[in-house]
Every structure is written in C-alpha cells, then in structure tokens.
Amino acid sequence: MSAVADTIAAISTPIGEGGIGIVRLSGDRSFQVAKKIFKPRSKRDIDKFENRKLYLGNIVDPETHEVIDEVLIVFFKAPHTYTREDMVEINCHGGLMAQKKILDLTLRDEVRIADPGEFTKRAFLNGRIDLSQAEAVIDVIRAKTERALVMANRQLAGGLSDRVQDIRKNLLSIIVHIEANIDFPEEDIPEADLSHIKQEIEDTRVVLDRLIQNSGAGKIMRDGISTLILGNTNVGKSSLLNALLKEERAIVTDIPGTTRDVIEEYVDIKGIPIKIIDTAGIRRTKDKVESIGIRRAMDYLDEAQMILFTVDASRNMTDDDLYLIDKVKDKFTIVVLNKVDLPLKFEQKTIEELLPGKKIVKVSALKEEGIDELKQAIYDAVEQEIGFLDEHAIIAGERQRQVMQKAKESLDLAIESMANQMPVEVVELDIRQAWEKLGEITGDTVSDNIITAIFENFCIGK
Amino acid sequence: MTQYTAGTYDVIVVGAGHAGCEAALAAARLGLKTVAFTINLDSVALMACNPSIGGPGKGHLVREIDALGGQMAINLDKTFIQVRMLNTKKGPAVRALRAQADKIAYQYSMRYSLELQENLDLIQEEIVKILVKGQKVIGVVTKTGGVYYANAVILTTGVYLCGKIYVGDVSYNGGPNGLFPANELTNSLIDLGFEMGRFKTGTPPRIHKDSIDFSKMIEQPGDKEIIPFSYTTGKINREQVSCWLTYSNEETHKIIEENLYRAPLYSGQIKGAGPRYCPSIEVKVVNFKDKKSHQIFIEPEGINNSEMYIQGLSTSLPVDVQIQMTRSVKGLENAKIMRFGYAIEYDFVIPTQLKPTLEAKKIDGLYMAGQINGTSGYEEAAAQGLIAGINACMKIKEREPVVLQRSDAYIGVLIDDLVTKGVKEPYRILTSRAEYRLVLRQDNADMRLMEIGHNIGLISDDRYKKMICKKGMIEKEIERLGSVKLTPNSDTNEKLKKLNTSPINTPVTLEELLKRPEISYESLKELDETREELPSEIIEQVEIAVTYEGYIKRQINQINRHKKMENKRIPEDINYDDIHGLRIEAREKLKEVMPLSIGQASRISGVTPADITVLLIYLEAQKRKRTSG
Ligand SMILES: Nc1nc2c(ncn2[C@@H]2O[C@H](COP(=O)(O)OP(=O)(O)OP(=O)(O)O)[C@@H](O)[C@H]2O)c(=O)[nH]1
Numbered sequence A: 001m002s003a004v005a006d007t008i009a010a011i012s013t014p015i016g017e018g019g020i021g022i023v024r025l026s027g028d029r030s031f032q033v034a035k036k037i038f039k040p041r042s043k044r045d046i047d048k049f050e051n052r053k054l055y056l057g058n059i060v061d062p063e064t065h066e067v068i069d070e071v072l073i074v075f076f077k078a079p080h081t082y083t084r085e086d087m088v089e090i091n092c093h094g095g096l097m098a099q100k101k102i103l104d105l106t107l108r109d110e111v112r113i114a115d116p117g118e119f120t121k122r123a124f125l126n127g128r129i130d131l132s133q134a135e136a137v138i139d140v141i142r143a144k145t146e147r148a149l150v151m152a153n154r155q156l157a158g159g160l161s162d163r164v165q166d167i168r169k170n171l172l173s174i175i176v177h178i179e180a181n182i183d184f185p186e187e188d189i190p191e192a193d194l195s196h197i198k199q200e201i202e203d204t205r206v207v208l209d210r211l212i213q214n215s216g217a218g219k220i221m222r223d224g225i226s227t228l229i230l231g232n233t234n235v236g237k238s239s240l241l242n243a244l245l246k247e248e249r250a251i252v253t254d255i256p257g258t259t260r261d262v263i264e265e266y267v268d269i270k271g272i273p274i275k276i277i278d279t280a281g282i283r284r285t286k287d288k289v290e291s292i293g294i295r296r297a298m299d300y301l302d303e304a305q306m307i308l309f310t311v312d313a314s315r316n317m318t319d320d321d322l323y324l325i326d327k328v329k330d331k332f333t334i335v336v337l338n339k340v341d342l343p344l345k346f347e348q349k350t351i352e353e354l355l356p357g358k359k360i361v362k363v364s365a366l367k368e369e370g371i372d373e374l375k376q377a378i379y380d381a382v383e384q385e386i387g388f389l390d391e392h393a394i395i396a397g398e399r400q401r402q403v404m405q406k407a408k409e410s411l412d413l414a415i416e417s418m419a420n421q422m423p424v425e426v427v428e429l430d431i432r433q434a435w436e437k438l439g440e441i442t443g444d445t446v447s448d449n450i451i452t453a454i455f456e457n458f459c460i461g462k
Numbered sequence B: 001m002t003q004y005t006a007g008t009y010d011v012i013v014v015g016a017g018h019a020g021c022e023a024a025l026a027a028a029r030l031g032l033k034t035v036a037f038t039i040n041l042d043s044v045a046l047m048a049c050n051p052s053i054g055g056p057g058k059g060h061l062v063r064e065i066d067a068l069g070g071q072m073a074i075n076l077d078k079t080f081i082q083v084r085m086l087n088t089k090k091g092p093a094v095r096a097l098r099a100q101a102d103k104i105a106y107q108y109s110m111r112y113s114l115e116l117q118e119n120l121d122l123i124q125e126e127i128v129k130i131l132v133k134g135q136k137v138i139g140v141v142t143k144t145g146g147v148y149y150a151n152a153v154i155l156t157t158g159v160y161l162c163g164k165i166y167v168g169d170v171s172y173n174g175g176p177n178g179l180f181p182a183n184e185l186t187n188s189l190i191d192l193g194f195e196m197g198r199f200k201t202g203t204p205p206r207i208h209k210d211s212i213d214f215s216k217m218i219e220q221p222g223d224k225e226i227i228p229f230s231y232t233t234g235k236i237n238r239e240q241v242s243c244w245l246t247y248s249n250e251e252t253h254k255i256i257e258e259n260l261y262r263a264p265l266y267s268g269q270i271k272g273a274g275p276r277y278c279p280s281i282e283v284k285v286v287n288f289k290d291k292k293s294h295q296i297f298i299e300p301e302g303i304n305n306s307e308m309y310i311q312g313l314s315t316s317l318p319v320d321v322q323i324q325m326t327r328s329v330k331g332l333e334n335a336k337i338m339r340f341g342y343a344i345e346y347d348f349v350i351p352t353q354l355k356p357t358l359e360a361k362k363i364d365g366l367y368m369a370g371q372i373n374g375t376s377g378y379e380e381a382a383a384q385g386l387i388a389g390i391n392a393c394m395k396i397k398e399r400e401p402v403v404l405q406r407s408d409a410y411i412g413v414l415i416d417d418l419v420t421k422g423v424k425e426p427y428r429i430l431t432s433r434a435e436y437r438l439v440l441r442q443d444n445a446d447m448r449l450m451e452i453g454h455n456i457g458l459i460s461d462d463r464y465k466k467m468i469c470k471k472g473m474i475e476k477e478i479e480r481l482g483s484v485k486l487t488p489n490s491d492t493n494e495k496l497k498k499l500n501t502s503p504i505n506t507p508v509t510l511e512e513l514l515k516r517p518e519i520s521y522e523s524l525k526e527l528d529e530t531r532e533e534l535p536s537e538i539i540e541q542v543e544i545a546v547t548y549e550g551y552i553k554r555q556i557n558q559i560n561r562h563k564k565m566e567n568k569r570i571p572e573d574i575n576y577d578d579i580h581g582l583r584i585e586a587r588e589k590l591k592e593v594m595p596l597s598i599g600q601a602s603r604i605s606g607v608t609p610a611d612i613t614v615l616l617i618y619l620e621a622q623k624r625k626r627t628s629g
C-alpha cells in the first residue's frame, strides 16, 4: 500500500542534451491520465498494453486535438516500480516546450506537480529504497528543495511577487471584513456588501488570469523569448534571420531599406523557443513608409527581451551605428559582426570598446558561417540572464502557475456560491482558499494574519 | 508552618472557576475520588467579567461541552435571563447562541452541582505548593499546612496567580472582585521548571440600575423563541430581561484623552499583554481616533440585584475619571457606580509546555486548564477544564487519552492552538480560527461528539441512544427526499410557480428542489403532501445537509486528506538532535513543542514542508529498524 494517495507528475531529465526529456507520473491515477492524452501509433488497444514495454504514439491535447509531440510511453504497474506506485514515463524529444506542454496536460483529474524530491521520498516511504540510504534520501530532497526555492525566487524577481502580494492584500481585506462580521456580530461594523465583494472578486480574477497568462517560464515557453534583430540598413539583418531559420523567409536585396515591415519567426534553440523579429534597418531617411517601419523597430526595442545588434564589418562604422550603440548599451544584447567573409574595415576591439561586456559573435549570414556559435551564444546568454532552463526551473515556474490557477478556480467557486445565494461564510471559504493558496507563492500562509488584520481594521470591544 | 496529612484523593482540582468546576465534575462522575479547592466558597464559578456566555465560537464551545457530558450548558439554561441567536442572517455554520446569565444564580447553581456530586469534596483552601516525586505529581499543600495526596492534580487557577489590581495610580495585590490572589503557587510552578508569562485583562464599572435613564437608550430584547444551550433541556418559557445600547461621545473621549497620563496602561505600569478583542475604552479611543463614538451595552448582572454591567467601558483609569466619563454617556448622566473598573495582571503558564491532553510535559499527572494556560473567557476555560478532568481520569484508569482534532470540535482547535502555537495575548476562540467551520456547527455538536462522550463515560446510554435515533431520522428523511421524484406536469409546475421557482421539464427529486436557494423544507410541503411531520431539529439538519451538501462534502474530503497526517504519531521519546537534515530552526521549534503527530508538527510556525518530509523519512527509517532488528 502506498502511503500517499495523490498522483504526481514532473519533468525528470535535464534538458538541453538533444532535447530528450521524460515526463513522469506516479500514483493511482497515472494510467488513467496518460491514457487520456496518449494516442498509440499502432491500432492496439491501449488497455491491453503490456507492462514495462515501450509504445510509440503521439501526445494529443484532448481538448484541442492538437498533436504536441511524438513520444515513447511506458506503463509500469505497481509495486515493481521506483515509487512502488503505478508509474508512467513519457519519453519525448520535442524539446522543452513540448515537455512543458505534456506536463501541463498531465495536470488533470487532481494530478499535481511533484514537490521537489517527491519521487525519491515516495520511493523511500514505500520501501523501495534501502534503509541505509535514508540520510542520502534526505540530502537529495533537501538539495532539490533548496534548488527549487532558488529558482522560484529568481522567477519572482520579475515582479510577480509584488503583484501576487497585491492580490492577496485585496482578498485579505474582503476576508477580514467578512470574518469581523461573523465573529463580532454585535460590534457596529457595517455588514460586508456582497454585491461589492462580487465585483472585487471578479476584478481580482481578471488580474490573476492575466498574471497566469504572463507568468515566468509559461509565457516564455508559449511566446518565446522575443529577440530583436537591430541594425543599420543593409547590414544583413534579413539574411541573418534566414540563416537562423535555415530558410528564405525574408527578402534579401542589396538595396538598403528592403525590409519595411516587421517579420516575426520562431526558432527553437536547444528547446528554448526564440521569437526572432526582423525589422527595418535604422538610418535617417526621407521615405515616409520606411520611417514608419523604423519607428516601429524602435518600439520593438523597448519590448524585446534580447537584442541581436548587427553590424556590417565590411564597411566603416556610421553615425547611425553609433546612434544604435547608444540605444542598446543598457539592454540584454549580443553583437553580431556580419559579413566577415569580406575584408574587415574595423577590428572587433572597436566594438568591444564601444559596447563593453557584450558578447560578440562573428558570422557570415551569406555563407552561413558562425551561425551555430551564435545559437550557442544565445542559449548561454538566456540561461545566464533568465535562468530557467532546467527541469527545476521549469517546474518552479510551472508550480507557481498552477498555484495561481488553483487560486483562480477558487475565486470562480466563490462567484458561483454568490450566484447561488450561499451565505457569506460559505462564500468566504473559497476566497480564503485562494488567499491561502497564493501565500505559497509569496511564502506566507500564516492564517493568524486574518485575526491580526481584524483588530487592526476594526474597533472590536463589546 | 506545621504540615499534616489531610487526605488522599485520586484527583485534586486547584480552583473552582469555570475550568475547575468542569474538571472536578468530570473526574467525580467518572468514579474517581475528587477534591476541588477554592480560595473562596462564595465565588465558585464566579463570572468576574461580563454576565454573558456564548457568542460565535464560544456558543459552539458550550454546545460541545454539553455533548461531551459537561455542566455549563445545563446550568446556564437554568439561570439565563436573556438568550439570543446571533448571526441569523448568515449561514448555519456561524450561527451562535449567546445568553445573559443571572450571575449569582449561575454561580450558586454550579456550586450546588458540585455539592451534590458523588465522589466530590469542595473545600475552601488556598493551595501554595505542588508536591512532586521524581517527575510525577503526588499532591498539594494548603496555606494552612494541609497535605493532600493524589494521582493527578489539575490546576485551574484563573487570574489569581500573583494577581495585581490597577485603578489609576493605585495598585495592589489582589484577585478579581476583591478576592485574595494566590501569590505562592507561582513560585512552586517556577521551582518545578515552568516558564511563566504575564497577561492583563480588565473590567468596566457597574452601575445601580435605578440611576440609569433607559429612555435615552435602545432596547435589546431577547429572542421570542428561546433555544436552549443543552441538548437535554426541553422547551423553555421564561420572562426575559432586556439589555440596553447607548454610545460614548466626543465628550467621553475628551475626558479620557485628558486623563491618559493617569492611565496605568499608558504610564507604563502595566506590562502584561491585554486582549485585542476586549480593549479598554482608553485603548479604543487612542487606537481608533477617527471613531467619534463607541457602543456601550448596559447588561443586567441578575434579577435579584440592581447591578448593571457597562459592557464596552472597561477601564483602569482613576476612579474620579471613571465617574466623569461614565456620566458623559447618554442615559448615564446620573449614574451611581457601585463597583469601579480595574485592570488585573496575572501569571500564566506558557501553554506550549503542555501536551494536547493538557498534561504538563515535564510533570506526570499535572494538568492545567483555563486562564492559567493563557486563555480568556468562561467557555474556553470550561472546555479545557472538562478535557483536563477527563484526561486525568483516563491516565489513572490507564485508558487512551482524549485528544479532539481540529476537525472534531472547536475544543480541538482551541487546545491545538494553545499547545502548538502558544499565546501572545489572552486567547479567545473565534470561528475564524477553525478551518472546518462548515462541519463544526453549533447545531450538530451532539452528532459530532456524543459518541466520544459516551465512550468516555460521561454521556448516559439513554442520551446516546436518543442522539443515534435523531441521526437515523435525519438520514432516513434525506434518503426519502432523494427517492421521491416529481414528474413534470402542469400541476407540479403550477405549484412551483407559486413558490417563485422555475418549472421542471424532466423528473426531479425533492432533494434537488430543496437545493434551490428559494425553496425551504417548509415550502416544499405543497409538493410533498404525504410526508410525516418531523421535529424541527430534524428538519433543520435535513435542510442544512441538503443545501450545503457540496460544500460539506468538500470539507470532509479535506479532513480525510489531513487525517493521515494527524494520525501519524510521533513517539514521545523522539530525539530531534538525532535527525539528520532538519534545519536548526525547525529542530528547536520541534523540541519546544514536542508535537504528538505529524499533523501537529506541520502547524508549528518555522517548520517547513521539507522539514516534515525529513521527519517522515526519519520515522519510517526508525520503524524499519525496529521491525528488522
Ligand atoms: N558578403 C556578404 N554579404 C552579405 C552577408 N549578409 C548579407 N549580405 C548581403 O547584404 C545585402 C543586404 O542584405 P539584407 O539581409 O537584405 O540586409 P538588411 O539588413 O535586411 O537590409 P534592410 O532590410 O534593407 O535594412 C544583400 O545583398 C546580402 O546578400 C554576408 O554575411 N556576407
């Protein structure tokens, strides 16, 4: 018998190495959930799959019928498994984005993301791991917990914590008013106005929903890291895009000012989706259409998460180049020295001095040389700057997203209760649940706060 | 002082306040030879503060005490002079009874219950010392040298431990209402190694009824239909007495502000923390400057006297200021004060030194209950007293102790909070402290707890059977409602229309209809003509069960999920220093609280989920070592 009943899921191999990763499930519901999202390639009945055998098929989103990835799946029947519970392993090779999506799909029917080290914990508690290794098990769990904490905190740096804090503050003031009414009915505290509360909850729900859409790894995995190719006209920006995409996507000519609109394309660099934006080259111009394009390029400059600042090394630096150097020097920038197949008009040193500390990569977009180096530089830079490129990080971000999702569901329930004319303490139940849940992100779940806040906000003392 | 052997008992109860009375009665009723000591025989079950019992959380406790075989509800039903159900506009989970008691009548009815109780002696003596042999309690010594021996001692000393009274710049050692303090017992506890804290509480002035102009106040009558506290009490028809509402005003606040420098709370004399939910009027005026007036309730202390309690005007300002500020209140212009308000400071035992059974961790057989544990309130005290009394007996009889879970009862919430989190101010129960509020209702305390009370031996077979029968009737009726289907026809839909609810076009059960917010069991009668008449308490339960079914189920699922953790016991001899991988903070906190279960451990502040995992792995490793070795 397993000690814990609920089913857990996680991505369990580090990514990066060839894009192969495993999404693992453990617990009573593993089979049931896996069967919902896996469509076998052969016509075999999934219920007749043999234990511990690899089967080829697709992971398909049961709602949208979208095929996420081609995978190999293995069902492991309890008790002869790592955790001694039913387990499923989904071997996927579609890169990080696919793994994340598959993980998302498994989080249904009360399956939740595993706590750090939880597979190991279950293995031990269920007697799979030898007694002599108890201390080692504890160390693994401690290490994973700390790693997860670091990851979570790093992601929180993006202002998520503040915003969640604000939402919690709102919810708390509602809860406190209701609680004060309930516990001190004879004080002269005005009764909480349910229609007002309903409005507040609905507003909060919208804010929360937006946060979920834009949260951490989730957003990056969905939208990609927006990467702007910025440079003077004719330096080879569109050629660079084509080289990264390995296809002729953008029109390339030797006429300066060829690209007038904005082109957005995705490349997958070792599992990280990168959204590349090619824009009009920047130079002073009298052509109206072009200057609109330029203005738009400058707008993108503010929004982009990364800049590939492209310079033509086969000609002298212009005032326009210097103008752009000033714009990108405080941004997350990689410098691309293009056209290195031609004789160089200036040394790398010149750029180094103008943009100290920025990574510089020499490429020939035309000959497709240096493109792998550029990709590696992009990968390294993202890992360093944004830092959620391993399984811990993804899970940390995913966990936060799931917490917010659960909180949102609680608010939905509260709204539903109000619609059903449930009494205030029933409505409060779900508001409180949302508040408590979000505390997992900000790291405080002490419910004494409610009582403290009652006394701070209301004069109690009949 | 010459000592002499004065007697031998099974259980000694020190103090006969609300905790002591319940403890003594429970012990004696469970067949143990019991003695209760009181500092003054005329102050048994004294209501030193307000004359009311009940309210949200507190009323729940009274019902639970009753369901476990305690006395408070029964005697309150006999002696209350007004009763009201609060929160009637909210849902059933937070509805709560609150009564105005006739203080003297309540006190003497409780004293009489003790006097009549078999196996129980009631003696006026001050206890000055606890006798311990090794790590086990063996008895107590009285101020006059009497040595009493017993297997268990229950301390229920209220606010008497080193009690100190403050009125303006006057202060002296004393208990409440002019009674003696207990100055020596604290030292005995310190000698035994207990860590003590100091709290403060206060009371308002009491005024002669005839000096009040009630015409300037708002009357607060009792409920028309009286609902008793005890499940054993039948219908009550009683003339009720009103309370009265008036307000403080800017003049009152000005008088207070001008005299703040004379208030011991602000002059730095009082150091103990006071309760935030029961602040003195001076604290209210200072902390809520924007509020131009505060409510003041005038509550009768009883029927056969003229004393009126001025709820909301609790103060330790000097007497002359008390007179001035009282007379500034509308309707109190000519008030004659009979007793002045005062603040009292007292010692308590830091409650994390207790087990969830209320037995001290350090000393075998020594139990504590009530204000000595840092709580406030008659109901909180009585609840603890009952549990301490029960557990002292369980220990002597070598039976399993009774530890109520947070999901069983407010009593469980109360005691778990005390022994797990400790107290920073006098602790009062609140419904917001209970995570399973929908399940812990005042209307179902009997069904939640009587089985436990019966197993303990405090609930008679007869009472127990009655409860089981009630439960059966409820279940049967719910089942019936679920099985009776209405077919969609014009007759049915005509009736539904009359009930202002939407018509049906597929067959629908009565249960489903009852779930609609606009339909009550009563109104359903039209569509359910053949049904039998049921008692109102059955109907109430059926309605609640059906209307809130989904929510209650959810809460029960939550409880079940946590049960595993609550049931996972931590051995009492665990050595936290032995556990590899615990963070230092967690280790220290666990050592301090010594939780009995993983569930309790997880509620200690500073213990993280990862620490709990470590603890679980350690326990599993220990278990395997034991079974393999
Ligand atoms: N020799 C050489 N020529 C290149 C290289 N990259 C681009 N070119 C040439 O430079 C010219 C301009 O290339 P584009 O890619 O259109 O340049 P762009 O920066 O997109 O130009 P605009 O869109 O007009 O701003 C074309 O003739 C390309 O063939 C390179 O690495 N080496």
Ligand SMILES: [Mg+2]
Pocket (backbone or CB within 6 Å): A237, A238, A239, A250, A251, A252, A258, A259, A279, A281
């Ligand atoms: Mg171009």
